[in-house]
Amino acid sequence: MISMKKISILPHLLLTASxxxxxxxxxxEVKGNAAAGNAKVWLCVGCHSIPEYRxxxxxxxxxxxxxxxxxxxxxxxxxxxxxxxRKHPTMRAISASLSDQDMAxxxxxxxxxxxxxxxNPLK
Ligand code: HEC
Numbered sequence: 001m002i003s004m005k006k007i008s009i010l011p012h013l014l015l016t017a018s019x020x021x022x023x024x025x026x027x028x029e030v031k032g033n034a035a036a037g038n039a040k041v042w043l044c045v046g047c048h049s050i051p052e053y054r055x056x057x058x059x060x061x062x063x064x065x066x067x068x069x070x071x072x073x074x075x076x077x078x079x080x081x082x083x084x085x086r087k088h089p090t091m092r093a094i095s096a097s098l099s100d101q102d103m104a105x106x107x108x109x110x111x112x113x114x115x116x117x118x119x120n121p122l123k
Contacts, residue, residue: 030100030101030104031104032071032075032101032103032104032105032106032107032108032109033104033105033108034105034108034109034111034112035109036101036105036109037105037106037107037108037109037110038109040098040102040105040106040109041106041109041110043094044066044094044106047063047090048063048064048065048066066110066113067110067113067114068110068111068113068114069110069111070107070111071104071107071108071110071111072107073107074103074106074107074110074111075100075103075104075106075107078091078095078098078103078106078107079095079100079103081094081095082095082096082098
């Protein structure tokens with residue numbers, strides 16, 4: 001009897017392990033594309049493309065410039081806001097709607113810019 005139970009649990013373990021592995025493989029496959037990112041930053045330019053701009057909700061924050069920042073850092077920051085590890089309310093709301101692919105694309109887009117790139121990326 002005991003050996004039957006052991007056998008019947010094995011497929012579940014294998015399935016769980018392969019699903020977990022598929023999840024990992026998928027996460028590693030996300031590759032950012034700067035051109036795709038260009039179409040996704042329209043929401044961001046109002047704050048991030050204005051030198052010395054300060055957002056005044058809920059406190060006065062200095063908005064960081066993103067142009068020239070490392071792509072992986074940007075994607076990781078957005079993921080941290082989405083998960084709630086970083087707390088800024090507006091950034092949390094904004095990142096909630098971004099997929100891993102969006103974050104990677106946006107990262108590549110900003111990494112290809114410089115801090116003094118033209119303000120409007122859609123031009
Ligand atoms: C209402 C203004 C506003 C908008 C719109 C906005 N941000 Fe932000 N963002 C901020 C502020 C303020 C901070 C700094 C918050 C903090 O200290 O955590 C920030 C921080 C960030 C950071 C972390 C930078 C760092 O140096 O750690 C990233 C990445 C970022 N924003 C990306 C984006 C992207 C991508 C968009 C558009 C999809 C966007 N933001 C839209 C105001 C904004």
